[in-house]
Amino acid sequence: METFKVNSKTGLDGVEFSGLVDPSAKKVSMTMFTDIGDQGMTVNLVQLDSAVYARLAGEVELYSGTRMPALPDKWMHVDLSKVEAGSTFSKMVDGDPACVNAMIKAATDVERNGELGFTGTFDITTLPGTQGNLFKRFGEKAKTVPFNTKVDNQGRLTYLFINLSAIDSGFIGGITATYYSDFGVPVTIEKPAADQAVEAPAEVVKAFAKTYN
Numbered sequence: 001m002e003t004f005k006v007n008s009k010t011g012l013d014g015v016e017f018s019g020l021v022d023p024s025a026k027k028v029s030m031t032m033f034t035d036i037g038d039q040g041m042t043v044n045l046v047q048l049d050s051a052v053y054a055r056l057a058g059e060v061e062l063y064s065g066t067r068m069p070a071l072p073d074k075w076m077h078v079d080l081s082k083v084e085a086g087s088t089f090s091k092m093v094d095g096d097p098a099c100v101n102a103m104i105k106a107a108t109d110v111e112r113n114g115e116l117g118f119t120g121t122f123d124i125t126t127l128p129g130t131q132g133n134l135f136k137r138f139g140e141k142a143k144t145v146p147f148n149t150k151v152d153n154q155g156r157l158t159y160l161f162i163n164l165s166a167i168d169s170g171f172i173g174g175i176t177a178t179y180y181s182d183f184g185v186p187v188t189i190e191k192p193a194a195d196q197a198v199e200a201p202a203e204v205v206k207a208f209a210k211t212y213n
Contacts, residue, residue, distance in 0.1 A: 076200035
């Protein structure tokens with residue numbers, strides 16, 4: 001699989017992320033920003049095969065909405081054995097930060113839209129991180145969420161938009177717009193220096209490695 005750059009903005013929770021991905025070598029360098037509090041929260045993520053490191057700054061909060069205890073100003077090593085299968089974090093480190101592969105498997109009613117575009121629907125409750133009550137409360141609507149995509153002239157995905165506002169007007173602007181570019185770009189990622197890395201506290205793993213409930 002080719003290396004690529006990815007940029008995404010999620011209307012659901014104000015998350016933005018961008019970075020470089022080498023899915024074959026399992027190398028990822030990603031920066032995520034969540035629009036919470038006055039400052040927002042920034043997460044820097046580095047993956048080198050099975051080694052994953054994260055550094056957090058800003059309004060750091062748990063998935064439950066409570067404040068995180070003071071964190072070290074260093075890279076935190078995340079033990080992947082403690083990451084829940086099916087969480088959005090698990091897909092991030094699998095080289096599929098927008099869960100596109102899982103979405104394609106759940107797609108139905110796919111039709112061509114112009115020379116390089118496609119439209120269709122998919123069951124969002126099958127995606128990693130969405131198996132809980134957040135989407136199940138929409139019943140059958142959650143199983144037919146519309147999307148549209150674009151590919152380049154080599155068939156590589158360049159754009160994905162998932163329109164959640166079709167099942168609930170509260171999801172203004174849909175859930176996510178993701179752009180892929182710079183296929184084949186060199187991906188050189190350095191492991192954090194030993195004196196700049198510590199083991200991640202349990203609260204960090206819990207906050208970023210759970211499915212939605």
